[in-house]
Amino acid sequence: MIGGVFIYNHKGEVLISRIFRDDVSRNAADAFRVNVIHARQQVRSPISIVARTSFFHVKRANIWICAVARRNVNAAMVFQLLHALLNLMKDYFGRVTEENIKNNFVLIYEILDGKLTFYLIFVTEVIDYGYGQNTDTGILKSLITQAGTRTATKEETAQITNQVTGQIGWRREGIKYRRNELFLDIMESVNLLMSPQGNLNTIFLPRSICAIF
Numbered sequence: 001m002i003g004g005v006f007i008y009n010h011k012g013e014v015l016i017s018r019i020f021r022d023d024v025s026r027n028a029a030d031a032f033r034v035n036v037i038h039a040r041q042q043v044r045s046p047i048s049i050v051a052r053t054s055f056f057h058v059k060r061a062n063i064w065i066c067a068v069a070r071r072n073v074n075a076a077m078v079f080q081l082l083h084a085l086l087n088l089m090k091d092y093f094g095r096v097t098e099e100n101i102k103n104n105f106v107l108i109y110e111i112l113d114g115k116l117t118f119y120l121i122f123v124t125e126v127i128d129y130g131y132g133q134n135t136d137t138g139i140l141k142s143l144i145t146q147a148g149t150r151t152a153t154k155e156e157t158a159q160i161t162n163q164v165t166g167q168i169g170w171r172r173e174g175i176k177y178r179r180n181e182l183f184l185d186i187m188e189s190v191n192l193l194m195s196p197q198g199n200l201n202t203i204f205l206p207r208s209i210c211a212i213f
Helices: 027-037 076-092 099-102 106-113 118-123 137-143 154-165
Strands: 006-009 014-019 045-052 053-060 064-067 183-190 191-194 201-204 207-212
Touching: 006 027, 014 099, 014 106, 027 045, 027 064, 053 207, 064 076, 076 099, 076 106, 076 191, 099 106, 099 118
Parallel strands: none
Antiparallel strands: 006 014, 006 064, 045 053, 053 064, 183 207, 191 201
16 A cells, blocks of 8 residues: 655654655655645645655644555545544644654654564554554554553453454453443334224234343
């Protein structure tokens, strides 16, 4: 998919740089700075093509985030991934500003690389070899903290797969309640055939479970 991600300040200085594929080099950062950020005329298109390299960029306040690709990619998916990265950073440290990015650059690289343990790489990586993977803030926050890398125990590692592949990504594992209760809402309807004399000829009672609490 994408070959790299760069984050710039308003001056065009690279704050974060991550290369995922060999077909993209660090020189791509300079090409984007010269042709987009420092362009003589304002660039209105969110996609710029320079020397057969596509730059997908989003500007938020005074921060530029750019995805680089040298192949034919799905533009909608790339922009969805960029906005997901911005939302992740916002969820972790508030406003996405140059100061906050510099103060949390270790955390940002940790989110991009997912280097917790060998067993957790497939779970915590937001981008793997240029393909978007996991952008769920609830799951990432349970594994990556601003204080640093959290080492997972054997018991935690055994629960990770169930947590990631579960249908409710925001629900933490290990939630316990004082009373074990189960509430069912059962919807009943009656289908019947009655004679003119008031006698029941046939009756059918279908039942269905509406909700479980």
